[in-house]
Amino acid sequence: MANKSLSKDRKAVINDIRKKQGRAERVRGAAIVGVCVVIALVIVGAAAWGPITGFFKDREYNEVALQDIGKSPKAAGCQKVTEMAADGNQNHIATGTQQTYTTAPPAFGPHWNEANVAPADMSRKFYTAADRPELEALVHNLEHGYTIVWYDETVSKDEQDLLRAIGKKFSGTSNFRYKFIAAPWTAADAKETAVAGDKKTEFPSGTHIALTHWTADPANPTEASTQKGVFQYCAGVSGEAIKDFMKKYPYTASPEAQAM
Incomplete structure (x- = not known):
């Protein structure tokens, strides 16, 4: 009986370790995905920033006469x-x-x-x-x-x-x-x-x-x-x-x- 009880305890410990490892891997995966998303947003934002700022700068002079x-x-x-x-x-x-x-x-x-x-x-x-x-x-x-x-x-x-x-x-x-x-x-x-x-x-x-x-x-x-x-x-x-x-x-x- 003692051996069976010990075997069950070992299985429980192993399962618990596996669950914790799984959670850790999911957290790491989510973190990696999050970092990738942030980097992608930064890249897209940087690419869009020029045209956006250029658009507003152009509009700034729409009503300004050439000589001004x-x-x-x-x-x-x-x-x-x-x-x-x-x-x-x-x-x-x-x-x-x-x-x-x-x-x-x-x-x-x-x-x-x-x-x-x-x-x-x-x-x-x-x-x-x-x-x-x-x-x-x-x-x-x-x-x-x-x-x-x-x-x-x-x-x-x-x-x-x-x-x-x-x-x-x-x-x-x-x-x-x-x-x-x-x-x-x-x-x-x-x-x-x-x-x-x-x-x-x-x-x-x-x-x-x-x-x-x-x-x-x-x-x-x-x-x-x-x-x-x-x-x-x-x-x-x-x-x-x-x-x-x-x-x-x-x-x-x-x-x-x-x-x-």
């Missing part, structure tokens, strides 16, 4: 507009061929001309360094009357948000007055420009924003002798400066104003 976004031209350190003789009208080079430009950034010159590559589509108003078209494609946009606002690698995220908000003021593809693009100017771009006399290969000291336009006589737009590259450099973002620049140099004053 950013600083005044004076406060933004905007320099006087300069012009220089342009070249490269309808000078199409093979897509993929790199062109050495003599200004930083370019406002004219030889460029690519291939469907779905150049010029960049009018529907896109703001680019980052990760997705910007090549210089040779964007120069074709300049030939078509676009104003391109370039920003260098020192420009803050907040200032990029300002440029993105300004771009939204030119949304759409039907109104050619909205030929506007904001795009980054990178260190790699600077290395690809050429030193030629007093030609600029970097933004002037203290400036980080550059407005460019390829202008021509509206009465005779293909006459090369009338064409000029137009530049304005600023230290910061100024919606007012951009508005004034685009009013003075509209899309109609360009070599190919009626082209998309």
